[in-house]
Amino acid sequence: MRIIGVYNIKGGVGKTATAVNLAFLSAQEGHRTLIWDLDPQAAATFYLRVKPKIKGGSRKMFRGKRELDGLIKGTDFENLDLLPAEFSYRNMDLMLSERKKPARQLLRLLRPLSEQFDNVILDCPPNISLVSENIFRAADALLIPTIPGTLSIRAYHQLLDYLRENKVRGVDLMPFFSMVDRDKHLQAEVMQDMTASNPEMLSARIPYDGDVEKMGIHRAPVGEFAPQTNAWEAYRALWAEVKKRLK
Amino acid sequence: MSTNAPEFRLSGAHALAGIESALKSEFRLEEESETRFDHVYYDSFDWRLYRAGAYLRREFEKDRQHLIMSGLGDDSPKESVAFTGDMPRFYWDFPESGLKENISDILDIRALLPLFELRGVSRSFRMLDDARKTVLRVQLKQGSTYDAQGRMGTHVDGIVRLVPVRGYEKFLRKVSRFLTAEMELVAVTGSLFDELLASIGKVPSDYSSKLDFWFTPDMYSEAVARHIHLHLLDTIESNIPGTRDDLDSEFLHDLRVAVRRTRSALTQIKGVFPEDVVERFKPRLGWLGQITGPTRDMHVYLLAFDEYRDSLPERYRRDLDPLHRFLLVHQRTEHEKMVKQMESEEFLQTLADWRSYLVSPDPGASALPNTRSAVSETAGKRIYKIYSRVLDEGLAITDESPPESLHELRKNCKKLRYLIEFYRSIYPEKDVKPAIRALKILLDNLGLFQDLEVQALKLQEFAHQMGKEGEVPPDTLLAMGMLVDGLMKRQHQARHRFGQRFALFADKENRDHFKRMFSQGKVKQAA
Numbered sequence: 200m201r202i203i204g205v206y207n208i209k210g211g212v213g214k215t216a217t218a219v220n221l222a223f224l225s226a227q228e229g230h231r232t233l234i235w236d237l238d239p240q241a242a243a244t245f246y247l248r249v250k251p252k253i254k255g256g257s258r259k260m261f262r263g264k265r266e267l268d269g270l271i272k273g274t275d276f277e278n279l280d281l282l283p284a285e286f287s288y289r290n291m292d293l294m295l296s297e298r299k300k301p302a303r304q305l306l307r308l309l310r311p312l313s314e315q316f317d318n319v320i321l322d323c324p325p326n327i328s329l330v331s332e333n334i335f336r337a338a339d340a341l342l343i344p345t346i347p348g349t350l351s352i353r354a355y356h357q358l359l360d361y362l363r364e365n366k367v368r369g370v371d372l373m374p375f376f377s378m379v380d381r382d383k384h385l386q387a388e389v390m391q392d393m394t395a396s397n398p399e400m401l402s403a404r405i406p407y408d409g410d411v412e413k414m415g416i417h418r419a420p421v422g423e424f425a426p427q428t429n430a431w432e433a434y435r436a437l438w439a440e441v442k443k444r445l446k
Numbered sequence: 447m448s449t450n451a452p453e454f455r456l457s458g459a460h461a462l463a464g465i466e467s468a469l470k471s472e473f474r475l476e477e478e479s480e481t482r483f484d485h486v487y488y489d490s491f492d493w494r495l496y497r498a499g500a501y502l503r504r505e506f507e508k509d510r511q512h513l514i515m516s517g518l519g520d521d522s523p524k525e526s527v528a529f530t531g532d533m534p535r536f537y538w539d540f541p542e543s544g545l546k547e548n549i550s551d552i553l554d555i556r557a558l559l560p561l562f563e564l565r566g567v568s569r570s571f572r573m574l575d576d577a578r579k580t581v582l583r584v585q586l587k588q589g590s591t592y593d594a595q596g597r598m599g600t601h602v603d604g605i606v607r608l609v610p611v612r613g614y615e616k617f618l619r620k621v622s623r624f625l626t627a628e629m630e631l632v633a634v635t636g637s638l639f640d641e642l643l644a645s646i647g648k649v650p651s652d653y654s655s656k657l658d659f660w661f662t663p664d665m666y667s668e669a670v671a672r673h674i675h676l677h678l679l680d681t682i683e684s685n686i687p688g689t690r691d692d693l694d695s696e697f698l699h700d701l702r703v704a705v706r707r708t709r710s711a712l713t714q715i716k717g718v719f720p721e722d723v724v725e726r727f728k729p730r731l732g733w734l735g736q737i738t739g740p741t742r743d744m745h746v747y748l749l750a751f752d753e754y755r756d757s758l759p760e761r762y763r764r765d766l767d768p769l770h771r772f773l774l775v776h777q778r779t780e781h782e783k784m785v786k787q788m789e790s791e792e793f794l795q796t797l798a799d800w801r802s803y804l805v806s807p808d809p810g811a812s813a814l815p816n817t818r819s820a821v822s823e824t825a826g827k828r829i830y831k832i833y834s835r836v837l838d839e840g841l842a843i844t845d846e847s848p849p850e851s852l853h854e855l856r857k858n859c860k861k862l863r864y865l866i867e868f869y870r871s872i873y874p875e876k877d878v879k880p881a882i883r884a885l886k887i888l889l890d891n892l893g894l895f896q897d898l899e900v901q902a903l904k905l906q907e908f909a910h911q912m913g914k915e916g917e918v919p920p921d922t923l924l925a926m927g928m929l930v931d932g933l934m935k936r937q938h939q940a941r942h943r944f945g946q947r948f949a950l951f952a953d954k955e956n957r958d959h960f961k962r963m964f965s966q967g968k969v970k971q972a973a
Contacts, residue, residue: 248579249613272613275572275580280612418578 200313201445203320204338204370208354210325212344213377215242216411216421218322220434221342221441223420226279230317233271233280235309237334238324239288247274248418249283257287260308261294267308268315275419280316292329301329306337327361335367340445344377344405345393347386352393373444375401375437401444403437406430452622453521453638454606454631462586462604465629469584472624475571481507483589485564486533487639490556491688491697493651498552500524501639504533515545518637524548534558536694555749557694562599562646563592573617581614582621591645599646605638606631653684655700657707663822663872663969668718668811670821671711674868676804678708682734683797689738690785695745702742705734710864716828717816723803730796737787743904744777750901757932758925765925772912822969825869830964832862837957840888840948849899852944856892863889872969881959888951891944898937902930 205218215238222234236243241251249272259265271280295301309319323334335341343358345351355374362370374397376390394400405411410421410430417424421431456462469475484506489495495502496518505512513534514526527543537553540546566589573582585607591599606625610618625631643650659677661670681704688697709731712724747754751770755763787793811817816824839855863885870878909926912918950956962968 248577250577270613273580273611 200309200316201318201340202309202338203318203340203342203441203445204323204334205320205342205344206323206325206331206334207343207345208325208327208358209346209351212346212351213405213411214238214325214344215246215322216414217342217344217377217405217434217437218320219243219246219414220420220422220431221438222279222318222320223276223422224435224438225318225320226276227422229278231278231280231315232318232320233282233312233316234320234322235282236284236322237288237291237330238284238322239286239291240324241284241286241288243322244281244283246414246418246420247279247281249274249281251283251285253283253285253287257285257291258294261291261298261304263308267312276423288324291324295329295333302332302336305333309337327358332365332367335362335365335370338370340371340373340441342441343372343374345374346378347376347383347389347393349389352389355393355397371444372399373401373441374399376404378407379404380407401437401440403433403440405433405437408433451607451609452618452633453608454625455602455634455638456604456606456631458603462588462606465604465606465625465631466586468629469571469621469624472628473621474574475584476574478570478572478583480567480569483564483566483568483587487561487564487642488533488558489561490553491559491693492556492653492655494552494554494556495549496650500552502549502558513540513545515549516639518639521637521639555694556696559693560594561648562594562642564602564642565589565592566602573621575614575617581611581617583609583611584621585609591642593646593648597646599642602642655681655696655703657867657870659868659871661821661869661871664820666817667715667819667821667824668814668817670825670869671715671718672804674711674715675708676801678704678711679797679801679804682708686788690788692781695749698738698742698745702735702738705731705738706860707864707868709735710861711868714828714832714861714865715824715868717814717824718811720808720810720814723808723810727800727803731800734793734796737784737793741777741780741784744773744780747773747901747904748777754929758928762921762925762928765919765921766929768912768918768922769908769926772908772915821869822872822967825865825872826964826967826969829862829865829869830960832858832865833960833964836862837952840952843944843948845945849895849941852892852941853896856889856896859885859889859892873963874968874970877959877963877968881956881963884951884956884959888947891940891947895937895940895944898933898940902933902937905930905933 203221205214205221207214218234222232225232234243234247244251253260253270255265260267260270267282271282273279274281295304298304300307305321312319321334321338324330343355345355359372361367362372379390380386390404406429408428408430410425410428413424414421421428421434425431456465486504488502488504495515499518500515501518502513502515505514510528511530511533512526512528514523516523525543525545525548527541527545529541532539534540535557536555537546537550540549566587568585568587571584571586572580573584575581585605587602587605587607589602591602593599608618608621622633626633640650657677659674661673682701685697685701685704688694689701709728712719712727712731748770751766751773755766758766836855836858839851839858843851843855863882866878866882866885870882905926909918909923912922
């Protein structure tokens with residue numbers, strides 16, 4: 200079982216779209232895939248037409264009273280299951296801090312699922328918190344959608360500093376450019392600089408594209424309603440590159 | 447991860463259409479896809495997959511093909527692999543996969559043969575809730591079965607399959623309830639595979655090379671003998687087509703074992719067939735063994751070839767390639783010769799005459815001493831006599847005895863083993879098992895000793911023959927010499943171990959056991 204987190208300190212960078220589309224690609228290839236929506240806004244849950252509700256409540260889940268197994272919902276797509284988010288996730292930091300080894304709770308909860316799934320994709324809430332630290336420690340790879348702009352570069356460096364200071368090792372960082380607008384010259388310059396100084400940057404780029412926005416209308420991954428589009432091609436290229444790096 | 451998918455089967459030409467409209471009027475169904483399916487089911491001739499609780503089917507899907515192994519009990523898929531090109535015949539033809547690993551243990555050297563084909567149409571519907579979320583899948587299938595010759599077996603009028611979506615099982619229960627209560631359908635628990643097999647007239651496990659008789663101690667010796675022979679004759683005949691078409695090497699092997707057992711039974715079961723009958727059939731049945739021998743030899747060397755090659759140091763292995771080619775060519779020519787013989791009047795008449803004798807009453811037999819005796823009396827006596835002979839011969843063998851004395855002992859051990867196997871059902875199983883086990887340990891040693899010698903001699907013979915047929919690279923001859931050397935060394939080790947093995951076989955505990963069982967007639971008590 201491989202665990203892939205999709206994360207950025209900043210919000211609104213195309214995180215959920217990335218998580219849902221990559222999970223769909225993984226499932227289409229026949230891998231048993233789980234997407235865990237950890238964001239209290241429950242956007243991934245909405246995209247996949249599942250009710251944002253956890254049976255028995257999330258506090259019980261973190262206490263280990265309810266196993267994740269019984270909370271998982273099948274989506275409309277073969278091989279793709281979802282662990283939904285609910286609004287109480289906004290208090291997740293609090294719930295985690297009540298536990299022993301609070302930074303390793305997600306990994307503990309995920310471990311029993313290793314026989315059931317090949318790929319687990321975590322759609323993470325923004326900010327640096329106990330939740331994100333859990334994610335850093337659980338994930339094999341961290342996908343970081345980055346809008347080409349000076350603030351994003353700053354956010355990426357903040358993340359690197361944080362990981363160094365907290366001695367988080369063993370997670371493969373995969374930043375990539377997201378919401379790329381071809382017409383903005385400043386973006387091109389930023390991308391050039393950032394690629395030069397960060398060789399770990401993936402080369403696939405997700406465009407700023409109306410088809411990605413439409414996910415909210417169709418409530419489905421882009422590949423389901425617009426498979427012959429630039430946006431979908433971009434996600435396919437991104438997934439191919441992620442798989443290559445994971446090997 | 448998946449909950450079981452319940453299945454309902456319908457009969458009647460329009461039943462499926464009725465169910466479809468009933469479901470649509472009750473639930474929100476949206477058609478997802480309609481696909482033609484074509485599934486071919488496979489097993490080995492001796493039902494190895496079935497016996498292991500599984501079946502294998504090949505699914506065609508556009509330009510791709512899949513092999514799927516499922517469990518017999520619930521049709522649940524266990525492993526699958528995609529492939530292109532021809533259907534793999536042996537496990538070693540499979541693409542690298544978990545399925546290959548799994549099936550290699552089950553199939554061993556047997557080929558996969560088509561059992562039947564199921565062709566039809568499958569339509570898949572999604573059931574939606576108020577948020578248009580898919581909460582259940584409903585599959586409606588219909589088709590027909592065809593046997594391996596393409597003849598139609600039966601129509602499968604309709605299958606309704608409910609595939610639950612995880613976390614939405616209540617919809618599965620709802621639709622299940624509707625189908626059972628309102629539509630009066632019954633969920634099927636048994637495997638569809640068994641039903642389909644029956645539809646084309648196939649009986650699973652209808653062939654096994656193992657002897658599995660059910661005699662009772664009070665049966666007449668003659669009736670038992672005829673039954674044994676008829677069973678062996680069936681085995682011979684059922685293996686002829688596969689041998690002729692060279693489907694795999696086990697057909698010929700099983701055929702030859704059945705011939706050997708027949709010949710042994712003919713001479714070892716005394717006093718039930720007139721002497722002239724025995725004398726008449728002995729050479730004719732012996733001939734069946736002779737004409738099939740050379741092809742079997744080639745099979746043996748081809749099957750052992752990888753092991754031969756790997757026994758040499760890496761750099762000499764390629765030198766054996768000419769030997770491999772020689773074996774392949776001669777396997778083909780010997781097989782052609784054998785097939786000609788098998789199609790001859792003599793061959794067919796021998797089997798026909800033998801069957802006709804076995805199924806007709808023989809007035810001459812009634813005058814014979816054992817025909818009307820209970821098998822419990824004659825079997826034990828005969829077994830104990832051969833056992834005593836084995837003991838005497840074995841005890842007389844010293845370190846200086848020539849190889850022939852061990853070969854002779856092996857012959858009698860085989861006779862003994864066949865006899866015990868013929869009659870095993872009249873003895874309590876818990877007593878037969880240790881007797882056969884003790885004998886098997888000795889036979890394995892004697893078999894190894896003789897086989898290694900024969901193989902070494904045969905390799906020498908091949909070397910000469912290869913020379914006669916054309917140029918043989920000296921490196922090939924050297925490599926073959928190394929093989930012969932290795933075989934002789936192993937043979938020497940087998941000879942060295944004989945004393946200890948025989949001592950085990952002949953120890954007091956075993957002697958008492960054989961005596962109790964066969965001399966004092968410890969047969970099963972009538973129920």
